[in-house]
Amino acid sequence: MGSEVTESAVAVAESGQGARVSIKAVPRHVAIIMDGNGRWAKRRFLPRIEGHRNGAKSVRMLVEECRRLGIRYLTLFAFSTENWRRPQDEVGGLMSLFVQHLESELELLLKNGIRLRAMGDTSRLPAAVREMLRRNEERTKDMTGMDLILAVSYGGRDELVQAARKMAVAAKAGQLDPASITEESFAQHLYLPDVPDPDLMIRTSDETRISNFLLWQLAYAEIVVSPVLWPDFSRDEFHRCLDVFAGRNRRFGLTQEQLQGA
Numbered sequence: 001m002g003s004e005v006t007e008s009a010v011a012v013a014e015s016g017q018g019a020r021v022s023i024k025a026v027p028r029h030v031a032i033i034m035d036g037n038g039r040w041a042k043r044r045f046l047p048r049i050e051g052h053r054n055g056a057k058s059v060r061m062l063v064e065e066c067r068r069l070g071i072r073y074l075t076l077f078a079f080s081t082e083n084w085r086r087p088q089d090e091v092g093g094l095m096s097l098f099v100q101h102l103e104s105e106l107e108l109l110l111k112n113g114i115r116l117r118a119m120g121d122t123s124r125l126p127a128a129v130r131e132m133l134r135r136n137e138e139r140t141k142d143m144t145g146m147d148l149i150l151a152v153s154y155g156g157r158d159e160l161v162q163a164a165r166k167m168a169v170a171a172k173a174g175q176l177d178p179a180s181i182t183e184e185s186f187a188q189h190l191y192l193p194d195v196p197d198p199d200l201m202i203r204t205s206d207e208t209r210i211s212n213f214l215l216w217q218l219a220y221a222e223i224v225v226s227p228v229l230w231p232d233f234s235r236d237e238f239h240r241c242l243d244v245f246a247g248r249n250r251r252f253g254l255t256q257e258q259l260q261g262a
C-alpha cells in the first residue's frame with residue numbers, strides 16, 4: 001500500500017435480518033493490543049519500564065499515521081484490569097508515564113483534530129491519571145478528525161458486567177422490560193455506545209490471545225498478529241498489517257455467493 005489510500009468500492013450485503021454490512025479495504029476502526037514491551041526491555045537487559053517508555057514512541061507514530069490515512073477510530077489497549085496485579089513498581093511507573101504523555105501530547109491531539117476518549121474502570125486509576133484523562137477529553141471534545149480511544153483499567157468482562165448491572169437496576173425500578181432487551185439495546189449500555197465495532201484488531205509480539213479486550217465488540221473483527229514487539233512497531237509493519245486486512249474476505253456469516261450478488 002502506498003501513501004495514498006483508495007477505498008475500494010463498498011460492497012453492501014443485506015442479511016436475513018436486514019442488517020447492512022459494508023466491506024472496505026481501509027478499516028474504519030482499528031484496535032490494537034500493544035504487547036511486548038517487557039520482552040523488548042529484557043532483551044536489552046533493561047528494566048521493564050524502559051520497554052513501556054519506548055512503547056510510547058510507537059503510539060505517537062501510529063496515532064499520526066492513522067490520522068493521515070483517514071482511519072476514523074483507533075482504540076489502544078494500554079492497561080487491563082488484570083494488569084493491576086503486576087508488581088507495584090511497574091504499575092506505578094506505568095501510571096507516571098500515562099500522566100506524562102497525556103500532559104505532553106495534548107498539543108499533538110489538538111493540532112491533528114483528534115478527540116481523546118477513555119474506556120475502562122477509571123475509578124481505580126490514581127487521581128492524577130483520572131484528572132489528566134478528563135482534562136484531555138474535555139479539551140478535545142469538539143475534534144472530529146479521529147477518535148483516539150484509550151482502554152485503561154479496561155476489561156471486556158468488566159464492561160459486560162457493568163452493562164448487565166445497569167440494566168438490572170433499570171429493570172428492578174420498572175423502567176426496563178427484560179423481554180425487550182436486544183443486542184442493540186444491550187450494546188447501548190457498553191462504555192462507548194456510539195463507537196462502531198473494530199474492523200481490524202492487531203496484536204503485537206506474536207501473541208494470539210484476546211486477553212479480555214473488547215469481548216463484545218470484536219465479534220467480527222479481522223485479527224492480525226504481528227511478530228514485532230510493540231516498541232519496534234513501525235509504520236512499515238503497520239502498513240503490512242493493513243495489507244493483510246485488505247486481502248481478507250469478510251463474510252459476516254453470509255455465503256460468498258450472497259456477498260457477490262449484493
Ligand code: IPE
Binds near residue numbers: 034036037083
Ligand atoms: C504490554 O507489554 C504493555 C502492558 C501490558 C501494559 P507487556 O508489559 O505485557 O510486555 P511483555 O508481554 O511482558 O513482553
Ligand code: IPE
Binds near residue numbers: 077078082209
Ligand atoms: C494485554 O497484554 C493488555 C495490554 C496490552 C494492555 P498482557 O501482556 O497483559 O496480556 P497477557 O497477560 O499476555 O495475556
Ligand code: MG
Binds near residue numbers: 035
Ligand atoms: Mg504482555
